[in-house]
Every structure is written in C-alpha cells, then in structure tokens.
Amino acid sequence: PPEQSLEWSDAGVEGAHRFLKRLWRLVNEHASVGEVPALVPDTLTGPQKDLRRKTHETIAKVSDDISRRLTFNTAIAAVMELLNEVSRLGDDEPQSRAVRQEALDVAVKVLSPIVPHVCHTLWQTLGHSETVVDATWPVADPEAMVRSEIEVVLQVNGKVRAKENVPADIGKADLEKLALENENVMRFTDGKTVRKVIVVPGKLVNVVAN
Structure with a gap:
C-alpha cells in the first residue's frame, strides 16, 4: 500500500x-x-x-x-x-x-x-x-x-468429521440427508440418538447427537 x-x-x-x-x-x-x-x-x-x-x-x-x-x-x-x-x-x-x-x-x-x-x-x-x-x-x-459445486463441512457435535462436494443449488433437506448418510458421520453417531441437524446452506451441516 x-x-x-x-x-x-x-x-x-x-x-x-x-x-x-x-x-x-x-x-x-x-x-x-x-x-x-x-x-x-x-x-x-x-x-x-x-x-x-x-x-x-x-x-x-x-x-x-x-x-x-x-x-x-x-x-x-x-x-x-x-x-x-x-x-x-x-x-x-x-x-x-x-x-x-x-x-x-x-x-x-x-x-x-x-x-x-x-x-x-x-x-x-x-x-x-x-x-x-x-x-x-x-x-x-x-x-x-458462478460455482456449479461447493464444498460443505459435515460436523458431529461441532467437530468436523467429513467434507463433501455438492451441487451449489442443493436444498437443505438434501444436505441433511447427505450428512446423515455419510459414512464418517454415521461412525461418530453410531449408538447415539440424533437430537438435531443444523444446516447452514452452502457451508456446513452439524449433527447433534448424544
């Protein structure tokens, strides 16, 4: 400068x-x-x-x-x-x-x-x-x-467990489904009850489970 x-x-x-x-x-x-x-x-x-x-x-x-x-x-x-x-x-x-x-x-x-x-x-x-x-x-x-794909972070209880490339226009319901079916997310929620799924479109999905 x-x-x-x-x-x-x-x-x-x-x-x-x-x-x-x-x-x-x-x-x-x-x-x-x-x-x-x-x-x-x-x-x-x-x-x-x-x-x-x-x-x-x-x-x-x-x-x-x-x-x-x-x-x-x-x-x-x-x-x-x-x-x-x-x-x-x-x-x-x-x-x-x-x-x-x-x-x-x-x-x-x-x-x-x-x-x-x-x-x-x-x-x-x-x-x-x-x-x-x-x-x-x-x-x-x-x-x-314009981005055709974006990277979203998948979290379990606030901790990053995976990242996925998804269509830029993906909806919240599809993002939630994607997160819950992700192999790594499933591993960290195994034996726990999913209490809430927080979706921030274009950025992240946080699965709250205990």
Missing part, C-alpha cells in the same frame, strides 16, 4: 524474481505448444471451469485492488494464486489450452502496470499483435464466476 513505508529486503527481491521467472516459464511453455483454439464455455470440464472461474475472480479482485484500494501487494498475491491454478490444469486438451490462454492473458495484462517491460514481451509471446499498454483492461464475467 502506498501509505506504508518499504524496507529493503533481499529475500523480497528474490521472491519477486522467482515469481516473474515462473510467469515467464508458464507463458513460454504454453506458447511453445502452438496455436490455441477458441474458448467454448459450454463445453468445459470441471477443472477447466475451475480455472476459468479463478481467472475472472482474479480480474475482479485485481481491478478493485489497483483502482480503488491501491493495494498492489494483494493484487500480486491474487495473480500468484491464479498461476497456481494454471499449473494444476496440466493437460493440453484444446479447451484446456483455451482457458489457460485466457488465464495467462489476464495475468500478464493485470501485472502490466506493475512490471511493464516483462509484460510487454510476454504479451507478444502470447500471440498478440498490439502492445500490452494498448490492450483493453479485462472485465470479469459474472457467469464465469
């Missing part, structure tokens, strides 16, 4: 250098494979959707960090998280390459105000004819940020 002073740190410089080297490597490895197909959102698999969602969440966060909050450190941290997701999507299926291209385009563009010279070169490596400084700032797509 601009209102805070900065103490010189060799470790900090080394960390920034490692981050930029990683970005450089990811961009060049991606570009070396060849032409990238057009992105077709309706055909994406779960992991591909996850990366695309992270890409657009990053656009939203970095745009706010830079334009409103003026916190460049958190903007960089958000791009680091995005690169982690890029690395997780390891295959070279056509649509994987398409969502990876979108993610790397975004990473380079939103970092360009901070490291313009590196991003100028990487932008061209990604196949763009215009310079990065002339490229339009990306806009987050609300539809891309």
